[in-house]
Amino acid sequence: MSATRREVLARSGALGVGIAFTGAMSELFTGTATALGHTGYGPLVPDPDGLLDLPEGFRYRVLSREGDQLRSGEGRVPSNHDGMAAFAGRSGSGSGDRHGGRVVHLVRNHENRNTGRIPVPTIEGLTYDPMGKGGCTSLTVDSRGNVLDERVAIAGTAVNCAGGPTPWGTWLTCEETEDKAGTNGYTKDHGFIFEVDPAHPHRTGAVPLTAMGRFQHEAIAVDPKRGIVYETEDAFERPFGLFYRFLPNKPEGGRGSLRAGGRLQAMRVPDVPDLSSIQETGATFDRVEWVDVPDPLAAQTAIRFQDFGPKGITHAQKLEGCYWGGRSVYFVSSFAHSSEGSAADHFGQIWRYDPDARRLTLVIVFGPDTDVQLPGESPDNICLAPSGGLMVCEDGGGVQHVYGVTRRGEVYAMARNRQNIGTPEEPEWGEFAGVTFSPDGRTMYVNCYTPGTTFAVTGPWRR
Template sequence: MPESGSTTGSPTTRRQLLARSGAVGIGIAFSGALSELFTGTATAQDLGHSGYGPLLPDPDGLLDLPEGFRYRVLSREGDPLRSGEGPVPSNHDGMAAFAGRHGRVHLVRNHENRATGRVPVPVIDGLTYDPAGKGGCTVLTLDSRGRVESERVAIAGTAVNCAGGPTPWGTWLTCEETEDKAGTSGYTTDHGYIFEVDGADPRRTGAVPLTAMGRFQHEAIAVDPKRGVVYETEDAFERPFGLFYRFLPEKPLGGTGSLRAGGRLQAMRVPGVPDLSSIQETGARFDGIEWVDVPDPQAVTTPIRHQDFGPKGITHAQKLEGCYWGGSSVYFVSSFARSADGSAGDHYGQIWRYDPDRRRLTLVIVFGPDTDVQLPGESPDNICLAPGGGLMVCEDGNGAQHVYGVTRRGEVYAMARNRQNTGTAEEPEYGEFAGVTFSPDGRTMYVNCYTPGTTFAVTGPWRR
């Protein structure tokens, strides 16, 4: 998920990693069973070798797209919220679109504001967890023609709302990517939780932390629609690295009440594999995956990843970020690993698949340097399934920033390029993309530019 490395000086981005190896500008190659990742309707004819064609320069200097596609700016940071609650907050991040009544779409959007966020989420009575928190979510409601009908605060007073994920019952789980406790950065209560947000009626869900789901540096979630199990990734920035979790709710598949009712938090143990980065071969398969109860989900004195999981230990991985459910399995992403940081091995990205029916973990995709310097793609971050087949992936690094697509055959193509230069003509800088998602009917792609916070709606011949 957005590392904020290019804007706040936090962890090393993948472009910086490539720069140290002399590989800046190199694209991404994929090896592995790509076809199993995709659930769209396209066939082997989808998109060919050039995607939707070259990106055309935007005369307005905002967003370059292929011919036949167009965009609308739905919202920009600093502009007034239509609710009158204050300005649109900054640091637009994870996002999802939900179907509303009469053709409406509720677009729930994270704001990854830290204690020093440029434009904080306005404090709203009944929707605020900690008045000292600057993060949260806003929701844009679009009418049946895609026009913004309303824009308001959905939850406030949270911190570093990075990613999350949708639930099968139509709510958004927003994740705090922090472990800061009360007294840190002026906070009045502990942070590091998941909160549920109802885009249609935010006051129904309020600002209640789902404490049983753990307190750690959350990144993303995915829900098993059959069992109601919630899978969670942890994007820890230093050793010991993050864990892959599952939450077993006491009352599965019931919406707000079920998750608030509590449950068990467990961490994944791959027998004989203390660090996933040590596995480099696609197709590597591990059966008999174990799930171990987390000793202290609230991390009262010790962060979870530091806790004692017994003599067999637990399995860690660097930069665990994206997470989504596809078919009968959950997929999760390790963006990169560096032995110099303490990982067991080096890679440019992995996608893992866990099949709960077989208790089987498989390394599906490995990202690696490619020789075609014309391709975009480094520091892949937010990811979503495209309605026409394949994936859409947000780029998070330095230099030019893209949304790029990956077809079933592993072909990488540029879908969009951010043209908003926040630097100078001599030293340009561009904000990362985040929160890529599609409307329920698959006709519109929504995506955020992290900074300056901008939400775009992109339409065009998605299924051609």
């Protein structure tokens, strides 16, 4: 793992007190609620059970832990809980619970490599490559927070990191790898996106959406008006990843529509080869171009190495979270380190692309003066919150948080991971991932990556 922001600051002695970032945060949000106070929902209360610290008035329920038995009887709950989304149960699909309410379907990624601790069990009709250890599991939760079912949703994939929901109620799970058949024991090429039906996985099966590209996928967001799918690439070495859009042949969408193919393009910002070189929030580029990817399947050469012509293409380190809000797509660069090849250093950026205006804007820059015990390290998975602000999963060094960012730009701690996977002398905490809200906004679901744990958090969200 590359050095985190906190490790760099600790070595340099540059640690400060509190959060330091700039940006016009009101541009980010489309909700109507007013901003929270300077301390969000208040200070975190230590959890006597040592799992999850939350503000007073909030409570959690553990829905699932790695190693437990899946309720379907298909095997054990896999490791490395990552990206996740929540979907409302649909009428006629067995969606009602015994209390007369509706259920929520959670689809959860498992970022297992070929050495994953507990692999996703292989299931007939749902397995892409039997040597792949990653995939997704699906949980069905009733209106009282009880888990009614938990089963495999797709198997035989690899390094399922993030993804995103579609407007038609499916999940697109993304493989964060470029391994080909014959590498690391795999029998098929990897680095694809797969569609998963949260309620009926066998309806989508395990079919790679090859036209959407083969690269180190991170997350996606779908433009509900045009059907365009935006994709981030989290490449681990230079040249770093690209920001893509996929123009589907069937833009009206619907389950299975992406199998009809389309055109994959990469973003070019003229005269900006590396987004990390932009440091001023509010910086705007009105001539964003989209360039066809020469070989989306990367048969011989990884896409980010391919020839995009004399003008080149725009790269960025650690492109991760991606979501649609209002009329724009937002995407996250978790950090950039010049020592690793980026043009400049930053500790988290959020960018906004407006497709109507073809305009790219740097909305926020995080860091650098953040105390190691406070939230604000390396933004990763991200979602809109009922308050109208953001919930962000922290993926860096030191203590790990889910932190909120209000519409006024205030950062506050929402949850703190208490599961120590290190030692008492040298504690270590796993990252958070997959933060998402139930369709009614009353429950926040979030994963602890390791030990793999899925939490449901309830409380006064609209306070």
